[in-house]
Amino acid sequence: xxxxxxxxxxxxxxxxxxxxxxxxxxxxxxxxxxxxxxxxxxxxxxxxxxxxxxxxxxxxxxxxxxxxxxxxxxxxxxxxxxxxxxxxxxxxxxxxxxxxxxxxxxxxxxxxxxxxxxxxxxxxxxxxxxxxxxxxxxxxxxxxxxxxxxx
Numbered sequence: 262x263x264x265x266x267x268x269x270x271x272x273x274x275x276x277x278x279x280x281x282x283x284x285x286x287x288x289x290x291x292x293x294x295x296x297x298x299x300x301x302x303x304x305x306x307x308x309x310x311x312x313x314x315x316x317x318x319x320x321x322x323x324x325x326x327x328x329x330x331x332x333x334x335x336x337x338x339x340x341x342x343x344x345x346x347x348x349x350x351x352x353x354x355x356x357x358x359x360x361x362x363x364x365x366x367x368x369x370x371x372x373x374x375x376x377x378x379x380x381x382x383x384x385x386x387x388x389x390x391x392x393x394x395x396x397x398x399x400x401x402x403x404x405x406x407x408x409x410x411x412x
Contacts, residue, residue: 274355277362277379292313300327301330304330323353325353331359332372364393380392
């Protein structure tokens, strides 16, 4: 399912757990196709910095993709505005990068109705990394896959 995310041309991906490596992989893959992104901030380096612009997502110019940082950590009113903006721009590629870990608690947030994929990264004790990928349709999980890697 990670390959499906890399091949996306439009949709909303929520990446949680401060997964800088995964964020970098996703962004570099999309940028290598020639897409341009508008990022609120860039929490990781990318190989194509000339294709990433930093600014507010509700700019008047339209981009191929957007990077929203720490959406779930914002006040409720600000989240509601961004949820509406995401609904209006679902024909674009949107990566929501959240530093805090959210997996099962996604049901508490309205963003579950908007996302196509949830990628939850967690560094486990005993030297393991775990990545849980969920595919969403209409706010419900339709497919799930877990990956583990010893580090």
